[in-house]
Amino acid sequence: MxxxxxxxxxxxxxxxxxxxxxxxxxxxxxxxxxxxxxxxxxxxxxxxxxxxxxxxxxxxxxxxxxxxxxxxxxxxxxxxxxxxxxxxxxxxxxxxxxxxxxxxxxxxxxxxxxxxxxxxxxxxxxxxxxxxxxxxxxxxxxxxxxxxxxxxxxxxxxxxxxxxxxxxxxxxxxxxxxxxxxxxxxxxxxxxxxxxxxxxxxxxxxxxxxxxxxxxxxxxxxxxxxxxxxxxxxxxxxxxxxxxxxxxxxxxxxxxxxxxxxxxxxxxxxxxxxxxxxxxxxxxxxxxxxxxxxxxxxxxxxxxxxxxxxxxxxxxxxxxxxxxxxxxxxxxxxxxxxxxxxxxxxxxxxxxxxxxxxxxxxxxxxxxxxxxxDDDGFFYFLGRGDFTIKWKGAKLSLNEMLRKITVLNSVNRAHIFLHESQDQEKQLMVCIESDIAQDDCFTREILSIFPAIQKPSYVYVTPRFPALSNGKINKLETEARAIASA
Missing domain, CATH: 3.40.50.12780 (ANL, N-terminal domain)
Structure with missing residues (x-):
């Protein structure tokens, strides 16, 4: 047995x-x-x-x-x-x-x-x-x-x-x-x-x-x-x-x-x-x-x-x-x-x-x-299945944008999402967790990361993202706050 x-x-x-x-x-x-x-x-x-x-x-x-x-x-x-x-x-x-x-x-x-x-x-x-x-x-x-x-x-x-x-x-x-x-x-x-x-x-x-x-x-x-x-x-x-x-x-x-x-x-x-x-x-x-x-x-x-x-x-x-x-x-x-x-x-x-x-x-x-x-057998995460979107007539890799944003010294974490309003207008929103207050200079720095014809609709900055109990970003709550703030 x-x-x-x-x-x-x-x-x-x-x-x-x-x-x-x-x-x-x-x-x-x-x-x-x-x-x-x-x-x-x-x-x-x-x-x-x-x-x-x-x-x-x-x-x-x-x-x-x-x-x-x-x-x-x-x-x-x-x-x-x-x-x-x-x-x-x-x-x-x-x-x-x-x-x-x-x-x-x-x-x-x-x-x-x-x-x-x-x-x-x-x-x-x-x-x-x-x-x-x-x-x-x-x-x-x-x-x-x-x-x-x-x-x-x-x-x-x-x-x-x-x-x-x-x-x-x-x-x-x-x-x-x-x-x-x-x-x-x-x-x-x-x-x-x-x-x-x-x-x-x-x-x-x-x-x-x-x-x-x-x-x-x-x-x-x-x-x-x-x-x-x-x-x-x-x-x-x-x-x-x-x-x-x-x-x-x-x-x-x-x-x-x-x-x-x-x-x-x-x-x-x-x-x-x-x-x-x-x-x-x-x-x-x-x-x-x-x-x-x-x-x-x-x-x-x-x-x-x-x-x-x-x-x-x-x-x-x-x-x-x-x-x-x-x-x-x-x-x-x-x-x-x-x-x-x-x-x-x-x-x-x-x-x-x-x-x-x-x-x-x-x-x-x-x-x-x-x-x-890569050639050494190391893997690289590019995003979830929905992390490449069509925005303003062209494909945009949200994961690539996140990678570029999070290397900035002033950024702790970031989240990007596509919001469709009640009148069916789509808005690309960028949420930033940062210890510095939002100003025009900081917003321009974030916008400069995106392609010229694919700038986000709104940049939302907060000192701390709402979190799930496991420490991950509470994305639904973060998105709700960004939408309310826009």
Whole structure:
């Protein structure tokens, strides 16, 4: 009989081996691997007694708290499907998601203390005996929904294990590392910091969010942080704190970035604040976790690249007929490997658009992103499928315009969109996040980047873009503010 290695197997193995070692520091409290395993078994016993069945969904909308971690592992221990969702979802989106998932249990922020109040009498002797194999559904992660309704991405045990192994390999993670995470747990980038902790037996310092950067920046030295997962907005926050006082981060060996492309400006900030740390610029989609990374030794000369495929994955460029393209030819980015998702939850039509199979049954992800590859095998992101538009009678690459705008020292981030007004008049709008106030000189500098006959209709400048909880730009809210300001 084949032995199937599932996510709870390494969780239990690590908790047994490192029983008395501190696994987590959260809200000024420490938790050992043994304590966490005991609490997980208690909640798993509760789920079992209340008839949580194989593949039943458990919605966890409790945010970055200890209970989220316990609930995630207890769900998997019962062969359930863990669904960690954004606590900041509107009531409308929350209802749509829960109606689709039909969860057996649903926990929200109101249930944060439910564990302590209800499970003290439950046994921590729950025995994990799974009916699943590694290709079965384990987690449903939802896309950010930055441009619409979030989609549920179905991930198997094998998907997650393969991603853990590959990312751990190139980051060289060990049980001696200490990770500081301010990322939300409903964001796969945040959830994987939890998974790394239990996969390697390393210490995780978890914050509720990225607010109060002075507090968690101080912890970086106090806790000897060695790995710091970032997005560009977090890099900016750290720089703002470090400008106010000189701080040295001797223990930090590794900075990672994904979610949004790290710019040359952000790289320079990291190198100034963390001169001893390697910077890993990474690229991925929720549908396959991670695609590629730029090795730190190549970052200076390949800073515009999304990198090379990570271990266990293949990447290539295809034309509209499915033919593979060579170097310097633009086409759709395609990914194949064990991290490619099972599909979208209850959305077969979108799944069929995205997921194909090769002649031996390997899953292939059609990303919908346009890219090209250089002679060295490094890939370059050119934009989403809708990032080349027709504007004033000619094609315009919005991604190329964004690249030129974001290299300006005065620009932190930028977003461009095409707005159609009620009278069907189209307007090209440029949104700029900048620390300087908008004036005619700054506006002219932005306009000069565009071709003479394709100038944007309006330039909107703000000190801070509204953000989703994962740090990405809230594009819908940004666009609404720009339209209202025009």
């Amino acid at each position: 084949k032995y199937h290695y599932l996510l709870p197997h390494f969780f239990l193995d690590t908790c047994d081996f490192y029983q008395n070692k501190t696994a987590l520091v959260f809200d000024n409290q420490t938790y050992t691997f043994g304590k966490i395993a005991s609490d997980v078994r208690k909640l798993a016993s509760y789920f079992h007694d209340n008839r949580l069945s194989v593949n039943d969904r458990v919605v966890i909308q409790t945010g970055n708290v200890y209970f989220t971690i316990i609930c995630f592992w207890a769900t998997l221990m019962n062969d359930g499907v863990a669904c960690i969702i954004d606590p900041d979802y509107s009531a409308e989106i929350f209802c749509k998601i829960t109606e689709s998932l039909s969860p057996a249990f649903c926990f929200t922020s109101l249930d944060e203390n439910w564990f302590q109040e209800n499970l003290t009498d439950y046994s921590d002797q729950f025995y994990f005996n799974s009916l699943k194999n590694e290709n079965d559904l384990a987690i449903i992660m939802h896309t950010s929904g930055s441009t619409g309704t979030p989609k549920g991405v179905m991930l198997s045990h094998r998907n997650v294990l393969a991603a853990l192994q590959s990312i751990s390999h190139y980051l060289e993670l060990t049980e001696h590392d200490v990770i500081l995470s301010v990322l939300p747990l409903h964001f796969d980038y945040g959830l994987y910091q939890i998974l790394f902790s239990f996969y390697h037996g390393l210490l995780l310092i978890l914050e509720k969010n990225a607010l109060f950067p002075q507090r968690w920046v101080n912890k970086m030295n106090q806790q000897n942080i060695s790995v710091l997962p970032c997005v560009p907005s977090i890099i900016q926050l750290i720089d703002n704190v470090c400008v106010q006082k000189e701080v040295m981060f001797q223990s930090l060996r590794c900075i990672t970035n994904t979610g949004e492309r790290i710019t040359e400006k952000h790289i320079a900030l990291c190198q100034r604040v963390f001169p001893n740390a390697k910077i890993f610029s990474m690229f991925g989609l929720t549908e396959c976790k991670r695609c590629s990374f730029v090795p730190p030794r190549d970052l200076q000369k390949k800073c515009q690249s999304i990198g090379i495929p990570m271990p266990n994955l293949s990447m290539w460029i295809e034309d509209e007929n499915g033919n593979r393209l060579g170097a310097h030819q633009e086409g759709e980015l395609v990914v194949s490997g064990p991290t490619v998702m099972l599909g979208y939850w209850k959305n077969e039509s979108e799944t069929l658009k995205k997921i194909k199979e090769d002649f031996i049954g390997n899953k292939i992800l059609k990303t919908g992103d346009f890219a090209l590859m």
